[in-house]
Amino acid sequence: MQSQREYVLRTVEERGVRFIQLWFTDVLGIPKSFSITPADLDNALEEGMTFDGSSIDGFSRIQESDVIARPDPTTFQILPFHIGSDSMVARVFCDISNLDGTPFSGCPRHVLRRQLEKAHEQGFSFFAAPEIEYFYFAEPDPTGKPRPLDNGSYFELTVADLATDLRKKTVLTLEDMGIPVEYAQHEDAPSQHEIDLRYTDALTMADTIMTVRLVVKEVAQERGVHATFMPKPLENVQGSGMHTHFSLFKGEKNVFYDGDDERGLSLTAKQFIAGLLEHAREITAVTNQWVNSYKRLVAGYEAPVLISWAYNNRSALVRIPKVMGGSSDSTRLEYRAPDPACNPYLAFAVVLAAGLRGIEKGYELPPEAASNLFLMSDEDLAAAGIRALPHTLDEAIGVMEKSELVAEALGEHVFEWFIRNKRSEWEQYTTTITPYELARYLPTL
Amino acid sequence: MEPLLCYPQPLNLALQKAIDNAGYPFVAVSGADEAARTEPEEGWIGAVVSAVEDPEAAFALCRALRKKESPVSPVLLIIDANQLASLELKEDLFDDFALLQTMPDEIEARLSHLFFRTGRGKTADIIAYGPLALNLETYQAVCAGRPLDLTFMEYELLRFLAAHPGKVFTREVLLSRVWGYEYFGGARTVDVHVRRLRAKLGEEHAHLIDTVRSVGYRFGRARWSA
Numbered sequence: 194m195q196s197q198r199e200y201v202l203r204t205v206e207e208r209g210v211r212f213i214q215l216w217f218t219d220v221l222g223i224p225k226s227f228s229i230t231p232a233d234l235d236n237a238l239e240e241g242m243t244f245d246g247s248s249i250d251g252f253s254r255i256q257e258s259d260v261i262a263r264p265d266p267t268t269f270q271i272l273p274f275h276i277g278s279d280s281m282v283a284r285v286f287c288d289i290s291n292l293d294g295t296p297f298s299g300c301p302r303h304v305l306r307r308q309l310e311k312a313h314e315q316g317f318s319f320f321a322a323p324e325i326e327y328f329y330f331a332e333p334d335p336t337g338k339p340r341p342l343d344n345g346s347y348f349e350l351t352v353a354d355l356a357t358d359l360r361k362k363t364v365l366t367l368e369d370m371g372i373p374v375e376y377a378q379h380e381d382a383p384s385q386h387e388i389d390l391r392y393t394d395a396l397t398m399a400d401t402i403m404t405v406r407l408v409v410k411e412v413a414q415e416r417g418v419h420a421t422f423m424p425k426p427l428e429n430v431q432g433s434g435m436h437t438h439f440s441l442f443k444g445e446k447n448v449f450y451d452g453d454d455e456r457g458l459s460l461t462a463k464q465f466i467a468g469l470l471e472h473a474r475e476i477t478a479v480t481n482q483w484v485n486s487y488k489r490l491v492a493g494y495e496a497p498v499l500i501s502w503a504y505n506n507r508s509a510l511v512r513i514p515k516v517m518g519g520s521s522d523s524t525r526l527e528y529r530a531p532d533p534a535c536n537p538y539l540a541f542a543v544v545l546a547a548g549l550r551g552i553e554k555g556y557e558l559p560p561e562a563a564s565n566l567f568l569m570s571d572e573d574l575a576a577a578g579i580r581a582l583p584h585t586l587d588e589a590i591g592v593m594e595k596s597e598l599v600a601e602a603l604g605e606h607v608f609e610w611f612i613r614n615k616r617s618e619w620e621q622y623t624t625t626i627t628p629y630e631l632a633r634y635l636p637t638l
Numbered sequence: 639m640e641p642l643l644c645y646p647q648p649l650n651l652a653l654q655k656a657i658d659n660a661g662y663p664f665v666a667v668s669g670a671d672e673a674a675r676t677e678p679e680e681g682w683i684g685a686v687v688s689a690v691e692d693p694e695a696a697f698a699l700c701r702a703l704r705k706k707e708s709p710v711s712p713v714l715l716i717i718d719a720n721q722l723a724s725l726e727l728k729e730d731l732f733d734d735f736a737l738l739q740t741m742p743d744e745i746e747a748r749l750s751h752l753f754f755r756t757g758r759g760k761t762a763d764i765i766a767y768g769p770l771a772l773n774l775e776t777y778q779a780v781c782a783g784r785p786l787d788l789t790f791m792e793y794e795l796l797r798f799l800a801a802h803p804g805k806v807f808t809r810e811v812l813l814s815r816v817w818g819y820e821y822f823g824g825a826r827t828v829d830v831h832v833r834r835l836r837a838k839l840g841e842e843h844a845h846l847i848d849t850v851r852s853v854g855y856r857f858g859r860a861r862w863s864a
Contacts, residue, residue, distance in 0.1 A: 199792045203777045208785065318824035358782035371792060393830045445809055445825040450860035 197266040198238045205231045205283065208271060213403065214284040215242060215262050216403070220251025220607055221482065221614070222536025224403050226284070227262075229301055233510040238264055241290065250611045252299045254288070260297050262287040268400060272371040274411060276286050286400050298606035299540035305396055308542040308602055312441075312549060317448070319545050320440045322375070322392035323402060327409060327434035327531045328426050329356050329384045330419045335477060339426050341384030342418065355416065358406075360386050364410045370408070372401055381495070382430035392438065399537040402435075404439065406533070424481070424532035432489030435494060435533040438514070439544065440525040441465065450524035456504060457524055458513060463558040466502055466511050468551020469544065473500050473510060473530070475596035476543040479583050479603070480588035481530040486624045487585050489532060497529045500580045501562035508566050510582070530582065539603060539611075546602035587619045640678050641665045641763050643685040643710065647672075649689060653716060655685060656742035658809050660749060669695065670702035681708060684752065686745075688716040690738050702733035712752035714745075739792060765800045769843055772797055786838050791817070795831050799847060799857035808854040828855070 205213065211462040215237070219225055220237045227244070229237055241263035246252035253262060268286040289300035312319050332341040358378075364374045367388075375389040385435045388409070390401060406422060413420035425432035441448050441461065450510045451459035481490060489496050495507060502511035512527040531540050550556075559578065566579065583589035592611055593599050600608045647666040649657075657664050662864065664686070667673045673682075685703055689696035696715075701708040715732035717725070717848040719739060736748050765772045769782040777793060779786040788796065798816050799807070807815075818826070832855055836844035848856045 197790045198795060207776045207778050208787070244736050259780055267790055274785070286739065321827060368837040369787070371789065373833045373837045391830075392826075392835055394824075394827060397830070442824055442826050506828045 194414065196357070198235075200265045200326075201238060201264075201269045201285070202235060202269075204269070209269065209279070209281055211280040212255050212282045212589045213237075214272075214282060215264055215287050216284050217262055217287045218536065219249050220299060220301060220536065220539070220610060222251075222301070222403075223250065223532070224407060225249060228282075228590070232558055237262075238266060239578075241287075243292070246289070246299070248296075251614070252297070258451050259292055261290045261292065261294075264473060270370055285501050291471055299610070301536055301607075302396070302399070304607055305399055305538040305542045306340060307604070308545050309394075309396060311353045312545060314452065315549070315552075316443045317549075318442045319395045319541070320442065320525075321395045321398040321503065322438040323398065323533075323539055324387055324389045324434075324436045324438075325405060325409075325422070325533075326380055326385060326435065327420055327422045327533060328382070328423065328433065329359060329386065329413060330426070332419055338610045339419075339421075341382075343393060356384060356386065359416060359418060359420075360388075361414055362625045363409050364388065365565065366408050366412060367405060370404065372404065374513070380431075382427065385431070385433065392440070393629065395541045396538075399541055400531075402537040422533040424483065424486045424534055431494040432496060434529065435487065435531045435535065436527050436529045436533055437541075437544075438525045438527050439548070440523075441548075447522050447524050449526070450521040452521065456513070457516065457521070459528065461522075461552055462526065462563045464523070464551040464556050465548035466513075466551070467556035467558040468547045468549065468554075469511060469526075469557055470502060470545075471502050471595070472547035472598050474580065474583060474589075474592045475599050476540075476547055476593070478529060478586065478593040479543045479599065480528075480535050482535055482586075482615065483532075484586050484618060485582070486532050486534065487589070490582055498581055499566045500582060501566055502526075502558070503562045506562065509562050529591055539607070543599055546598055550598060555600075582613070582630075585619075586615060586622075588636055590615045590619065639803060640680045640683040643667060643673055643677075643682040643687075643703075645669075645673075645685070646691055647694060648737065650690065650716075651740070652742075653672065653686070654744070656745040659742055660665070660746035662749065670699050670715060673699065673703070676699060682710045682730075685710050686716060686748075687713060687715045687732070688738070690718045693717075693721065697728060697731060700728075702709075704731060712755070714748055714752060721772075765797065767800050767803055768846065770796075770800060770839075770846060774816075781839055781843055786841045788835070788838060792831055792835050793839070796835055799855065805860040806853055807852050808857045812854065833861060 210231060212230060213234055214226045214228050216226045241261035243259055243261050245258050246260040247258035264283065264285040264287050269283060271281060271283045281599055288302050289297040291297050301633055309319060329342045331339060331342055360377050364377050367374055373391045375391050377388050379389045388405065393401065409420045422433060449459055449462035450457055450615065469475045481487065490498060492498050497510040503509035504513045505515055512529060513604060514525065516523050528544060583592055594612055642662050642664040644664045644666040647668040649666045665676055667676060675703055687696050687700055700713055703713060712733035715817050717734040719737050734748055736745055749826050763773065763775050765774065772779045775849055779788055779796060780794060795816050809828040813829045832847055836847060839846060846858055850856050
């Protein structure tokens with residue numbers, strides 16, 4: 194710990210860093226930050242910085258509202274945007290604690306850390322690799338009607354394309370920050386792009402996702418473009434998901450792999466998937482937390498709707514990707530529900546909780562969904578015992594509220610606040626008169 | 639770091655290898671004249687003189703080194719086992735001696751012991767390998783003249799690897815030597831950090847860290863293949 198602090202302090206001095214941004218995340222996954230100068234850094238590393246938490250979503254409590262941001266020196270990183278200028282900026286992620294030093298229960302990093310510790314007690318380390326989709330729109334003003342930058346489609350090679358430039362710059366910036374990118378590509382919809390990250394442990398990945406969102410937006414903004422992770426910004430084309438690949442290791446061994454199984458999938462993996470399927474409805478409010486999230490989760494746009502799993506069938510909620518070259522290390526599952534506007538700390542925490550529950554209780558994996566589920570009738574689905582994900586935020590919150598698993602994973606503080614906040618979001622939405630209603634009803638009714 | 643003066647030129651291969659593996663830069667010379675001509679501005683950091691090939695010339699060199707205005711010290715004398723008797727009355731010409739048949743590790747241990755007393759020698763301040771340099775005093779790393787902005791653990795991993803070029807380490811060993819405790823990530827954390835380091839080193843220098851299939855990682859090459 195001492196040498197980590199020393200490292201941060203020396204680097205700030207040697208590289209001429211002028212500001213250090215302390216980053217943390219509110220309960221809804223919105224990045225928060227305040228800046229300190231190098232003069233305050235030593236003290237911040239030693240004792241943390243006290244601030245009033247009542248203005249942060251999900252942090253407020255009735256009696257005391259002061260909390261402490263404690264920089265995690267392992268996450269110290271110089272931001273590449275200002276390199277070479279005379280005001281270099283670095284960031285460091287913070288854990289939030291109470292004044293007495295105990296972890297603050299509203300801190301999303303803490304929620305995930307607690308779940309990871311639980312997995313760790315059983316010898317497991319949990320890895321995540323997300324595929325982050327997002328849109329570029331021409332107007333930097335998010336209140337205007339979104340206008341795509343291009344009309345390209347999947348894997349399309351276009352000439353002198355601004356969006357391609359932006360994506361390239363984004364990838365280079367990420368690599369400079371030590372975030373290796375597996376693929377970057379044009380997605381199906383106009384102006385939709387995807388960045389796939391190489392796996393890391395789940396806590397680092399949640400931090401990384403926060404960084405990626407910022408870098409994507411920052412790079413776009415420099416060119417007057419608006420980047421958005423909104424789950425479904427355009428009608429009639431697919432929305433943005435954050436399909437995430439998960440695996441579980443014990444030491445150097447991938448415990449999702451079993452060479453004796455016909456498809457290389459271990460019993461542990463099957464139980465984990467069974468847990469994820471069993472509790473999928475309960476965790477959806479967390480993995481898909483906005484009213485708009487549910488406009489993505491509809492049939493016909495490659496988004497999952499039905500709770501099922503399959504080898505390499507992209508209509509399933511959980512997909513087991515084919516492992517290249519039979520490498521046991523990369524055996525994994527892909528959970529296709531989350532969208533890139535979720536809080537990654539909380540989303541990873543509930544996914545892990547559901548999977549671990551499956552392992553603990555020895556859940557049995559239902560049969561693989563072989564055919565394209567979208568083509569099955571409701572009767573056939575019911576007969577096969579296949580349930581659907583919640584259709585609206587309202588439904589999702591209703592299911593989550595009854596979930597002992599989610600309450601335990603998030604902790605009482607976050608659980609209660611989240612439900613209250615989401616209920617009020619739903620309330621606002623249902624009392625809004627939408628353009629759809631005006632266009633449809635005003636002339637005729 | 640200034641080089642060690644070595645004699646004779648060419649140096650016995652086993653000896654050369656031992657000094658090299660111990661991490662000391664050196665210049666081999668064929669006599670006192672050449673030693674004076676090639677002496678660096680800061681002076682020789684010390685000398686390793688082999689008396690195996692030509693004892694007379696070797697001792698002459700030792701004498702010359704001692705007679706200098708600022709005598710070269712330490713001087714490690716290398717002899718053959720049957721030359722032990724010839725050391726008599728020459729004790730002032732060297733600080734320590736080792737037998738040629740000696741293990742390379744012993745040469746390294748004797749050198750670091752000698753340098754410990756003089757306070758010079760292989761200071762651990764800079765690790766340099768090819769385009770890469772790490773300043774251990776300031777925690778800064780530079781690759782091809784470009785500063786690398788590393789996180790603490792990336793820096794620690796790179797420092798450990800670069801301090802042992804050519805050596806293959808398993809993930810478990812790296813985890814215990816660099817992290818020292820078990821992090822959530824377990825051994826896979828090493829892979830993650832190696833990838834991040836390669837990304838920061840840039841495409842051109844990413845190969846500095848080799849993946850040794852189904853074993854682990856190796857930084858650079860030893861000048862002597864094992």
